[in-house]
Amino acid sequence: MLTVIALIFIVALVSPWIHKLFGNKSGWVLALLPFGSFLYLASWLPHITAGNVVQQSTPWVSMALFQVDLAFYLDGLSLMFGLIITGIGTFIVLYGSGYLSGDAYLSRFYCAVLLFMGSMLGVVLADNLISIFVFWELTSFTSFILIGFSHEQENSRKAALKALLVTGIGGLALLAGLVLMGFASGHWEVSALLNEGDIIRNHPHYLAILILVLAGAFTKSAQFPFSFWLPGAMAAPTPVSAYLHSATMVKAGVYLLARMNPVLGSTETWLILVGGFGLLTLLVSAWLALSFTDMKQILAYSTVMALGTMIMLIGLGTEMAMKGLAVYILSHAMYKGALFMVAGAVDHEAGTRDVLKLGGLRPLMPISFAAAALAAISMAGIPPLYGFIAKEIVYEAALEAPLWPVLVITLAVIANIAIVAASAIVVIRPFLGKKVETPKKAHEAPLTMWIGPLILAVLGVLFGVLPFLVDRSLMIPVASSVFGAPMDFYLSLWHGFNLPLVLSLLTLTGGILVYLVWDRLRESAPMKVYQSGFAMGPINGYEGLLAGLLGLAGWQTRTIQNGLMSNYLITILVTMLVAVGYTFITRSGLVWNHSFENMLLQEWALSIAILTSLGIILAFRNSRLTMVIGAGVVGFSLALIYLMHGAADLAMTQVLVETLTVILVVLVLIHVPKLIEVRSTTSRIRDAVVAVGAGVLMTLLILAVTAVPFDAFISEYYAEASYPLAHGRNIVNVILVDFRALDTMGEVVVVAIAGLAVYALIKMKRFGSPDDPETEGAAPDGTASKQGKSS
Amino acid sequence: MDTILPILAGTIFATGIYLLLRRSLILTIIGIILISNSVNLALFSLGRLSTENPPLIKAGSLEPLAPFANPLPQALILTAIVIGFGLLAFALALAYRSYRELGTVDQDELLKDAEDTSAAIVPKNDFKDGGDV
Numbered sequence: 001m002l003t004v005i006a007l008i009f010i011v012a013l014v015s016p017w018i019h020k021l022f023g024n025k026s027g028w029v030l031a032l033l034p035f036g037s038f039l040y041l042a043s044w045l046p047h048i049t050a051g052n053v054v055q056q057s058t059p060w061v062s063m064a065l066f067q068v069d070l071a072f073y074l075d076g077l078s079l080m081f082g083l084i085i086t087g088i089g090t091f092i093v094l095y096g097s098g099y100l101s102g103d104a105y106l107s108r109f110y111c112a113v114l115l116f117m118g119s120m121l122g123v124v125l126a127d128n129l130i131s132i133f134v135f136w137e138l139t140s141f142t143s144f145i146l147i148g149f150s151h152e153q154e155n156s157r158k159a160a161l162k163a164l165l166v167t168g169i170g171g172l173a174l175l176a177g178l179v180l181m182g183f184a185s186g187h188w189e190v191s192a193l194l195n196e197g198d199i200i201r202n203h204p205h206y207l208a209i210l211i212l213v214l215a216g217a218f219t220k221s222a223q224f225p226f227s228f229w230l231p232g233a234m235a236a237p238t239p240v241s242a243y244l245h246s247a248t249m250v251k252a253g254v255y256l257l258a259r260m261n262p263v264l265g266s267t268e269t270w271l272i273l274v275g276g277f278g279l280l281t282l283l284v285s286a287w288l289a290l291s292f293t294d295m296k297q298i299l300a301y302s303t304v305m306a307l308g309t310m311i312m313l314i315g316l317g318t319e320m321a322m323k324g325l326a327v328y329i330l331s332h333a334m335y336k337g338a339l340f341m342v343a344g345a346v347d348h349e350a351g352t353r354d355v356l357k358l359g360g361l362r363p364l365m366p367i368s369f370a371a372a373a374l375a376a377i378s379m380a381g382i383p384p385l386y387g388f389i390a391k392e393i394v395y396e397a398a399l400e401a402p403l404w405p406v407l408v409i410t411l412a413v414i415a416n417i418a419i420v421a422a423s424a425i426v427v428i429r430p431f432l433g434k435k436v437e438t439p440k441k442a443h444e445a446p447l448t449m450w451i452g453p454l455i456l457a458v459l460g461v462l463f464g465v466l467p468f469l470v471d472r473s474l475m476i477p478v479a480s481s482v483f484g485a486p487m488d489f490y491l492s493l494w495h496g497f498n499l500p501l502v503l504s505l506l507t508l509t510g511g512i513l514v515y516l517v518w519d520r521l522r523e524s525a526p527m528k529v530y531q532s533g534f535a536m537g538p539i540n541g542y543e544g545l546l547a548g549l550l551g552l553a554g555w556q557t558r559t560i561q562n563g564l565m566s567n568y569l570i571t572i573l574v575t576m577l578v579a580v581g582y583t584f585i586t587r588s589g590l591v592w593n594h595s596f597e598n599m600l601l602q603e604w605a606l607s608i609a610i611l612t613s614l615g616i617i618l619a620f621r622n623s624r625l626t627m628v629i630g631a632g633v634v635g636f637s638l639a640l641i642y643l644m645h646g647a648a649d650l651a652m653t654q655v656l657v658e659t660l661t662v663i664l665v666v667l668v669l670i671h672v673p674k675l676i677e678v679r680s681t682t683s684r685i686r687d688a689v690v691a692v693g694a695g696v697l698m699t700l701l702i703l704a705v706t707a708v709p710f711d712a713f714i715s716e717y718y719a720e721a722s723y724p725l726a727h728g729r730n731i732v733n734v735i736l737v738d739f740r741a742l743d744t745m746g747e748v749v750v751v752a753i754a755g756l757a758v759y760a761l762i763k764m765k766r767f768g769s770p771d772d773p774e775t776e777g778a779a780p781d782g783t784a785s786k787q788g789k790s791s
Numbered sequence: 792m793d794t795i796l797p798i799l800a801g802t803i804f805a806t807g808i809y810l811l812l813r814r815s816l817i818l819t820i821i822g823i824i825l826i827s828n829s830v831n832l833a834l835f836s837l838g839r840l841s842t843e844n845p846p847l848i849k850a851g852s853l854e855p856l857a858p859f860a861n862p863l864p865q866a867l868i869l870t871a872i873v874i875g876f877g878l879l880a881f882a883l884a885l886a887y888r889s890y891r892e893l894g895t896v897d898q899d900e901l902l903k904d905a906e907d908t909s910a911a912i913v914p915k916n917d918f919k920d921g922g923d924v
Contacts, residue, residue: 695805
């Protein structure tokens with residue numbers, strides 16, 4: 001399995017060249033990759049049907065704390081997802097080649113969509129918690145790229161960012177949840193965790209783990225109120241919407257919860273949280289679908305409804321719910337993938353996907369119509385399609401709900417009525433009725449664009465009429481792996497005359513009635529309020545949060561980084577004073593065991609000289625020469641102090657450098673005008689307080705450190721080793737050029753770079769005046785150029 | 792002396808910081824000189840003052856004759872002095888250059904200029920012939 005995923009990633013990266021090589025036919029060539037992966041996964045089917053699982057593992061990162069292996073785990077659940085990902089992926093690559101034919105970025109589409117496919121396969125096949133997270137984030141990332149495919153449009157960039165932020169933040173929560181789970185159980189492999197459910201459920205961190213994992217799953221699978229990013233993501237090209245935002249990526253959250261059901265599930269919290277969010281989502285979004293006229297928006301909200309149904313089923317956790325989940329996921333992937341692709345084909349050929357501007361396309365696009373009709377009948381849950389079986393079982397599961405079954409079934413029926421109406425809208429409006437003039441002259445889509453939807457729609461019929469094709473081989477293993485124990489059932493169209501059938505008839509009748517009054521319903525005031533509350537409300541909340549965050553960032557940047565250097569310095573200094581001062585006082589306290597007794601006369605003299613010069617510097621701030629002289633006196637006094645305490649090298653260097661410093665400063669001062677200090681008294685007092693604080697802190701720190709006995713270990717080592725090891729008699733020099741030679745080299749590099757920079761600053765041409773003769777003719781030593789300037 | 796050195800270091804540091812916070816770039820530069828001197832002095836006194844004998848090894852012996860001054864801070868300070876000088880030279884050149892380009896060494900003035908050109912990096916054309924000296 002590692003080979004398959006790695007191969008997909010590699011082909012994705014070279015896909016632009018494959019596209020160049022094969023031109024128009026590249027879609028067919030690249031579709032071989034997902035198709036081959038599909039066949040590979042399908043070859044495991046008999047093995048899985050027999051009740052086995054497949055585990056493959058390659059060691060990767062090994063640490064004391066935990067281990068990340070490239071481990072893969074294939075059971076019924078992951079196999080079904082794998083087959084959906086690769087199977088629909090095959091059609092999507094083909095479809096994309098037709099839909100984006102001639103688009104300059106087609107090769108980019110191939111690359112991103114294949115990268116996504118590899119990541120998504122990784123999510124469902126990975127066994128290790130950490131690698132699940134890595135693949136999970138990769139799907140968010142590729143989704144970001146694909147939603148923002150038309151990056152020239154602000155709308156699609158915004159939608160991409162929205163999706164990334166929502167799923168990305170959820171992803172971080174998921175990481176925390178997975179890590180907590182790993183530490184709580186000591187297992188990092190899902191396959192091992194499946195047997196540790198009791199440990200996790202009884203762990204004190206269970207609630208935290210549950211909420212974090214749910215945050216990840218709910219954001220990814222667009223549960224209310226995080227569902228708003230999914231309709232926004234419809235800004236992506238239709239192949240992307242059909243693939244990522246309907247058939248696969250949004251089901252990652254469903255997959256994760258289904259996967260974790262044996263570990264985290266079957267508690268009351270799980271039932272209420274997972275079941276409750278699912279129920280809320282399916283109810284709210286089903287009716288939202290009816291408030292739009294854009295085919296993709298209608299399908300997007302019906303997708304959210306479907307995701308809500310799946311989440312609710314996982315929450316219910318009964319055997320019937322698991323059976324319903326397996327059937328529902330498969331049937332939804334088929335009909336919704338087909339419907340999205342047809343919606344894209346209509347948009348592509350007729351130039352709009354607003355159902356109000358479409359009509360009578362059936363004679364022009366007969367194959368697309370056939371596919372759409374079959375898929376929509378399946379979505380509406382009408383026999384003999386697979387969607388009917390799915391809906392029947394969902395109703396049965398709702399009737400058997402462990403908590404408030406009457407409420408659950410009522411809400412489920414109300415939601416499904418809206419879905420029946422939505423199914424009718426997306427087929428009847430564009431294809432039947434009077435011919436409407438469309439922006440483009442419509443004709444049948446190319447083969448690449450109808451083959452996928454047609455096959456998926458026909459499969460819906462086939463599985464519906466002959467459910468035994470998939471029930472024993474795939475559905476039972478799927479339901480068993482979600483349930484966590486072996487199950488047995490068979491599917492059939494006819495269940496006898498029972499309550500679910502009555503409810504189905506009720507749903508159908510209700511749906512048809514709603515469809516008939518749809519135009520009035522859509523325009524009615526309650527529907528507008530409903531739409532602005534549930535569709536726009538969360539978006540406004542998100543945008544308000546985002547704007548608030550940006551406002552906060554802007555405010556703190558303007559306040560702290562206002563461009564005035566003294567402000568930056570004060571901020572840094574005050575932070576230092578508080579942090580160091582607090583630590584110093586709490587950890588060490590003031591230390592004083594010093595005295596002035598042994599001071600020699602010359603030491604007093606030097607100290608007084610330094611303090612006097614500092615006073616002169618401060619007093620004569622407007623006489624720059626006086627200040628330079630004062631600074632020079634301080635520097636030379638330091639040289640004397642060094643000399644008196646056995647640091648002859650230091651004294652020599654200090655004298656040389658101090659001389660050079662004074663000369664340099666004076667040279668520059670000649671050319672720069674005097675500036676009279678004109679700051680307010682308040683700011684001068686503020687600066688003085690900060691400066692005195694910093695000075696006092698420094699003094700106290702040194703006094704505290706020097707009060708502690710000195711550990712001369714390193715100094716003694718250098719003294720002992722200097723001659724025997726480095727053959728040098730001046731220990732300071734030996735340290736510099738031998739023991740710490742690398743540091744010294746770094747120092748030389750720094751000085752050399754500073755020299756180059758100084759040279760460049762002085763010799764460089766003036767900005768904005770490339771041929772300024774005055775600067776051009778500067779003398780090589782820099783000094784002359786300054787004089788040229790001042791004249 | 793080991794009591795007065797920390798006080799001297801702190802005082803020089805405080806003076807340096809105060810100058811660093813002034814409007815004129817020239818005062819800022821003098822502040823930098825003082826700060827680097829005060830930090831060197833702090834390092835020196837942290838290494839303890841014990842004797843006036845430099846850490847040298849007499850010809851014929853393998854180790855210096857105790858007591859000798861601590862060689863480690865000396866090596867550190869030597870490096871620091873040289874780097875400090877490099878920094879100072881760069882700061883001076885920068886101040887000089889910014890004066891030539893923008894016609895002022897006043898930090899508040901520089902900020903106003905930056906706001907006037909609405910943060911454009913390219914300076915205005917009025918500076919073409921030497922600015923408003």
